[in-house]
Each structure stands twice: as structure tokens, then as C-alpha cells.
Amino acid sequence: MFRTIKAKFIIGFFVIFVLSFLVLNQTVKETIWSNNQKVVTSDLVDLKKNSIVYVRQAFLINHYKSNELYFSxxxxxxxxxxxxxxxxxxxVYSVDGELxxxxxxxxxxxxxxxDLxxxxxxNTAYHIIYDRSKAEALFSYPVVIxxxxxxxxxxxKDFSLLYKQSGEIVDFIxxxxxxIFxxxxxxxxxxSRNITIPLTKLTEAxxxxxxxxxxxxxxxxxxxEIGxxxxxxxxxxxxxKDQISTIEKDRDQLKELNEQEKRFYDNITHELKTPLTSILGYAEMIKEKGESDQKFFNKGMNHIIEESRRLHNLVLKLLEISRSSSINQKFDRVDAGGILKDVCESMSFRAERYKKRIQAEIEENLYVYGQADxxxxxFINLLDNAIKYSSANSxxxxxxxxxxxxxxxxxxxxSPPFEDVQYSKLFQPHYSASNQTTEKGSMGLGLSIVKAIVEEHKGAIKMFYxxxxxxxxxxINRLGEEEPS
Known part of the structure; x- marks a missing residue:
């Protein structure tokens, strides 16, 4: 049966105090009785000395000889x-004990x-007789002359007063x-209650x-210590609670990632299936008609080429996502500013097609250790993304x-804003901020590629509104800092 700490404390203290009380009481009693014995012995010794002196003096005064007749x-x-x-x-007794x-x-x-x-x-001897509240000592010794x-x-001799006082002392103690106990x-x-009650509450908790x-x-x-x-x-x-909250958040994020990944692969399946179906359809029709319909032949071949290019670009982007780093490519001394200027100039034609402009302010000699390609x-992906999703005529x-x-x-x-949480997720390969704003033929993979390239160059990137x-x-680190490896 389960026994509480409180019960153990109470029983343990009770046993300790009872045993201590009994031992103390018995010790005091034995000590007092021992002292009484010493007092009685001392009194009887003095009594013997005084009585021997008296007997010797009586014999000397009366000139008695040392025999029993004169003693009697x-x-x-x-x-x-x-x-x-x-x-x-x-x-007074004779040597044989006759009164x-x-x-x-x-x-x-x-x-x-x-004693007699x-x-x-x-021998000299005594013993004490106890009778209710009385104590009497009988003391005998042989008289030798x-x-x-x-x-x-x-x-x-009556020692009742001594033992009465001792008894009162014993009772008082x-x-x-x-x-006290x-x-x-x-x-x-x-x-014990002060200790066990908090422990009980902790146990219940x-x-x-x-x-x-x-x-x-x-x-x-x-x-x-209990506090x-x-x-x-x-x-x-x-x-x-914090750990559980973190686990729940991680679980929700994992669930969301799984859903995003599913949507991603659903989309990629659809994106791959569409150009392949189109290419296959035109190829079969061209095979049947051959060159009999030159106009249809040219139209079909152009469509096959466009869809093939689209499919090629899509596969290249997927390969970029699956690639974790470019550790096998060599890092060289590269003028990042010069590369950015060239990209801005080349992308300005694309921006003009969307009725937008690119304004660049680039310093000279911005060298880094990196890969030019x-x-x-x-830079192309970032500018392409800015051109696609910026406001008109911006x-x-x-x-x-x-x-x-x-x-x-x-x-x-x-541009119009996204929700704040989306900006931290846009660099995820399986995340799309808005299906409506995604350009046709694009999987929204550009920013994830951007993040991978920046990390390869040991840099940092963020997006905000x-x-x-x-x-x-x-x-990105300038030339002279830690070289990428």
C-alpha cells in the first residue's frame, strides 16, 4: 500500500520522540536513584564511624575488657x-545474632x-525497604574491639524525605x-506539513x-529549496509548452511544404505534359500530311520549335533547382559591377517591350571571387523577375x-505588395506567391535559383516591401575576404 511522505514523517517523529522520552525518563530516574544510593551509603558510613567511636570510648571509660560479656x-x-x-x-545483637x-x-x-x-x-551490609511513600534503610555491621x-x-534509619523529594524531582522532570517533547x-x-503539502501539490501537478x-x-x-x-x-x-509549440509549428510547416511540393509536382507534370502533347500532336499530323500542305507544315514546325524551347528552358530550370552547389566549378577574380552593367543593358530591351525602364547606378571596380556565368x-533572374512583376510604365x-x-x-x-509572410517564402523552390501573377510557361523557380547562387558565393539575400x-x-564579400571554395 502506498504510504505518503507525510505519514512517514508523522510515524517516524512519533517513534523517535517516544523512544527518546522513555530513554530520557529512565536515565533521569536511574541517575537520581543512584545519587540516592550514594547519599544513603554516605550517611550510613558516617553513622558507622560515629557509632564505632562511641563504643570505643565507652569501653575505654568503663575499662571494659574486649569480650562479649561486657558488650552485652x-x-x-x-x-x-x-x-x-x-x-x-x-x-544490639550478640555475635550470634541474638537480640x-x-x-x-x-x-x-x-x-x-x-543485613543482619x-x-x-x-560483613557490613544494608538494604532499603520501600513501603508506599516511605523508605527505610536497615544497616548492620560487626563491632570489633x-x-x-x-x-x-x-x-x-528513615530516608523517606530523601526519596520523596527524589520522586517529586522525577515527576517534575x-x-x-x-x-517539551x-x-x-x-x-x-x-x-512536516509545511514540507509535504507542497510536495503533494507538485505530485498532483x-x-x-x-x-x-x-x-x-x-x-x-x-x-x-521547495520554492x-x-x-x-x-x-x-x-x-x-515552447517545445510543443515549436513541434506543432514545424509540423504545420512540414505539412505546408508537403502540400506545396505536391502542387509543385502537379504543376510541373502539367507544364511538361502540355508542350509534349502539343509537339506530339503536330509531329503526327506533319507525318501524315508531309509537305503537301506547306503552310500547315511551316506552322507546325514553328510550333514544335517554340514548344521544344519552352520545354528545354523548363528542364534547365528544374536542373538548377536540383543542383545544390557548384563546387566543381572554379572561382575566379570577377568584376561583378561590369557583369551587372552588361545585364542591365541587355535586359533594357526586354523592359522596353513591357514599357518599363531600367535605371542603374553601379560603382567601378566591384571585384569578387566568383563565377561569372x-x-x-x-542578375538576369532578378531583373527578369522585376520586369515581370513591376507595375506598368514603372x-x-x-x-x-x-x-x-x-x-x-x-x-x-x-509593385503591389504581397502578404508579409510571403516575402520570406518566395525563395523556396516549391512556393508560388500567386498563381495569377505567374507568367505563362514559368514555374516561378527563378528566385530559388537566385538564392542558391548567392549562397554559393557565401552572400546573403532578402526581399521586403x-x-x-x-x-x-x-x-557579397569583396575581393580580399574569404574566398569561396
């Missing part, structure tokens, strides 16, 4: 004198005589210790998280200049 003669006097001087009941005189025979009758037996054997045992003295246990209980509920927020207004644990727990939940293709602006160790190239053309113009900005 003075027994009554010894009992009276010692009872008066010691405040104890006294009995000779006693101050109170009832104090010695019907009580243990182990020891004295008969020649000049090396001869002449009799036995036995004392009955018992109740004080009980109160009760307070300590209560404090431990509160402390972790169970909710395991079930998929991430809307968990734990707030412990504490500045200890820090709660902060770490909340941060962990926040990071999990690839850079020319880069002016396309081209700038190229050196800025520190970089060459900055900017292409601007007035500003002041009613679509702007393409890129930068």
Missing part, C-alpha cells in the same frame, strides 16, 4: 545513647534480616520532558502533466556599391 552489659546504654545521638532506631537490646523492636520485626546475616558473617568481634550493631512533536508535525494537461502553475511564496523547486517546475512546464544568371532601380568589405546590390521595382516598392537586397 552495656547494650542498653548503647541503644539509648546511639538512638539519641543518631536519631535512628538501634538494636540484646533495642530502641524499638517493632521497627526490626517482620522485616528482612539479610551478613553482619553475623563479619582490639581485633575481636564483640557484637553487632543494627540501625533502622517527567512532566517537563513530556511537555509534545511541543517538539507538534513543531515537527507542522514542519506532475500527474496532471502526465495526463497531458500543461495548464499547471504552482506558486509557493517561499524562498527555500526554488516550484520555480524550476514552472520553468520546465513553460519550456515543454553564375553571377550573370543571378522604373526599375538597380544599385551596386562597395560598403567596407562588402558589395551591396539593391533591385527596386514598384517598402514605400510601394518590392526591394531585393543582397551582399
Amino acid at each position: 552489659d552495656m547494650a542498653t546504654d548503647m541503644v539509648n545513647d546511639l538512638t539519641h545521638s543518631t536519631g535512628s532506631n538501634v538494636s 540484646l537490646a533495642s530502641s524499638d523492636e517493632a521497627a526490626f520485626l517482620k522485616k528482612s534480616d539479610e 546475616k551478613e553482619a553475623i558473617s563479619g 582490639d581485633g575481636t568481634k564483640v557484637g553487632i550493631l543494627r540501625f533502622s 517527567f512532566y517537563i520532558a513530556l511537555a 509534545a511541543v517538539a512533536y507538534l513543531f515537527s508535525y507542522i514542519l 506532475s500527474s496532471d502533466i502526465k495526463k497531458g494537461n500543461l495548464d499547471v502553475d504552482i506558486n509557493f511564496h517561499r524562498k527555500d 526554488q523547486l516550484a520555480v524550476n517546475f514552472n520553468e520546465m512546464i513553460s519550456r515543454i 553564375r553571377l550573370r544568371q543571378l 522604373e526599375i532601380m538597380v544599385e551596386a556599391k562597395a560598403v567596407e568589405e562588402k558589395i551591396h546590390l539593391i533591385f527596386k521595382n514598384p 517598402e514605400e510601394n516598392q518590392t526591394i531585393v537586397a543582397m551582399e
Whole structure:
């Protein structure tokens, strides 16, 4: 059965405190009783010394000889004198244990005589008799005069007051210790609750998280380890949420890419199928009619040539997309500015056909390490894209200049805007911003080729919309910087 930490704390503290209380109480009791034993022993030793002095003086004063007869003669006097001087009941016995005189025979009758037996054997002995609230010590020792045992003295001394006071001390310590341990246990209980309640909440929260509920927020207004644990727990939940959000975004992007790729291949299938079907149809008709219809023959051949060129251009663009880099081509010292000027001049005729103009501002000596053919293709694609999608009767602006160790190239053309998110996606090979604006026969692949060429030259490119113009900005390292490899 599952046992909570709180229950373990309570049971553990209870066992510890009970055992500690019992051990302390027993230790105190034994210590006090041991001290009482020492006090009793000390008193009885003094009693023996004083009584021996008295007996010796009595023998000296009365000139008694050291024999039992004279000891028994003075027994009554010894009992009276010692009872008066010691405040104890006294009995005098012969060396055989026969009672000779006693101050109170009832104090010695019907009580243990182990101490008397020891004295008969020649030993000093005592034992304590406890009777309810009373404590009485029976003490016996043999009296020896000049090396001869002449009799036995036995004392009955009351130590009730000593043991009563000791008992009161033991009771007082018992109740004080009980109160202290009760307070300590209560404090431990509160402390255990203070520790276990947050842990219980953390356990419940972790169970909710395991079930998929991430809307968990734990707030412990504490500045200890548990408070820090709660902060770490909340941060962990926040990071999990961020990770899940990232995964969901990646999943959505992957789904979108898959859909774009499907649309791309659907379009490419259609684009390839159309010219092939047209070429095949005209070829079969020409084969049937031969040169009998010269007008149809010329028309068919021209159509086959146009469709073949269209198909050829389309295949070349597809090959450009599938090509990741041009590592096998050599990089040379190239005048990027000169190439751009030539492209602007050659593309100006195409722009005029669309009733548009190209305005170029290009600095001299813009040398880079690169591939002239690839850079020319880069500039052609950018200008071709600007011509196609710029507004009617507009002016396309081209700038190229050196800025520190970089060459900055900017292409601007007035145009209606796309959505902001589309500008970051236009360089994707499978993305088309608008099916309506795509030129017939074009797959919209030019910008993806542009991006590939820029990356080959270790440059950077971006597209954005500003002041009613679509702007393409890129930068390439000038000669003397890191050479492409």
C-alpha cells in the first residue's frame, strides 16, 4: 500500500520522540536513584564511624575488657545513647545474632534480616525497604574491639524525605520532558506539513502533466529549496509548452511544404505534359500530311520549335533547382559591377517591350571571387523577375556599391505588395506567391535559383516591401575576404 511522505514523517517523529522520552525518563530516574544510593551509603558510613567511636570510648571509660560479656552489659546504654545521638532506631545483637537490646523492636520485626546475616558473617551490609511513600534503610555491621568481634550493631534509619523529594524531582522532570517533547512533536508535525503539502501539490501537478494537461502553475511564496523547486517546475512546464509549440509549428510547416511540393509536382507534370502533347500532336499530323500542305507544315514546325524551347528552358530550370552547389566549378577574380552593367543593358530591351525602364547606378571596380556565368544568371533572374512583376510604365532601380568589405546590390521595382509572410517564402523552390501573377510557361523557380547562387558565393539575400516598392537586397564579400571554395 502506498504510504505518503507525510505519514512517514508523522510515524517516524512519533517513534523517535517516544523512544527518546522513555530513554530520557529512565536515565533521569536511574541517575537520581543512584545519587540516592550514594547519599544513603554516605550517611550510613558516617553513622558507622560515629557509632564505632562511641563504643570505643565507652569501653575505654568503663575499662571494659574486649569480650562479649561486657558488650552485652552495656547494650542498653548503647541503644539509648546511639538512638539519641543518631536519631535512628538501634538494636544490639550478640555475635550470634541474638537480640540484646533495642530502641524499638517493632521497627526490626517482620522485616528482612539479610543485613543482619551478613553482619553475623563479619560483613557490613544494608538494604532499603520501600513501603508506599516511605523508605527505610536497615544497616548492620560487626563491632570489633582490639581485633575481636564483640557484637553487632543494627540501625533502622528513615530516608523517606530523601526519596520523596527524589520522586517529586522525577515527576517534575517527567512532566517537563513530556511537555517539551509534545511541543517538539507538534513543531515537527507542522514542519512536516509545511514540507509535504507542497510536495503533494507538485505530485498532483506532475500527474496532471502526465495526463497531458500543461495548464499547471504552482506558486509557493517561499524562498527555500521547495520554492526554488516550484520555480524550476514552472520553468520546465513553460519550456515543454515552447517545445510543443515549436513541434506543432514545424509540423504545420512540414505539412505546408508537403502540400506545396505536391502542387509543385502537379504543376510541373502539367507544364511538361502540355508542350509534349502539343509537339506530339503536330509531329503526327506533319507525318501524315508531309509537305503537301506547306503552310500547315511551316506552322507546325514553328510550333514544335517554340514548344521544344519552352520545354528545354523548363528542364534547365528544374536542373538548377536540383543542383545544390557548384563546387566543381572554379572561382575566379570577377568584376561583378561590369557583369551587372552588361545585364542591365541587355535586359533594357526586354523592359522596353513591357514599357518599363531600367535605371542603374553601379560603382567601378566591384571585384569578387566568383563565377561569372553564375553571377550573370543571378542578375538576369532578378531583373527578369522585376520586369515581370513591376507595375506598368514603372522604373526599375538597380544599385551596386562597395560598403567596407562588402558589395551591396539593391533591385527596386514598384509593385503591389504581397502578404508579409510571403516575402520570406518566395525563395523556396516549391512556393508560388500567386498563381495569377505567374507568367505563362514559368514555374516561378527563378528566385530559388537566385538564392542558391548567392549562397554559393557565401552572400546573403532578402526581399521586403517598402514605400510601394518590392526591394531585393543582397551582399557579397569583396575581393580580399574569404574566398569561396
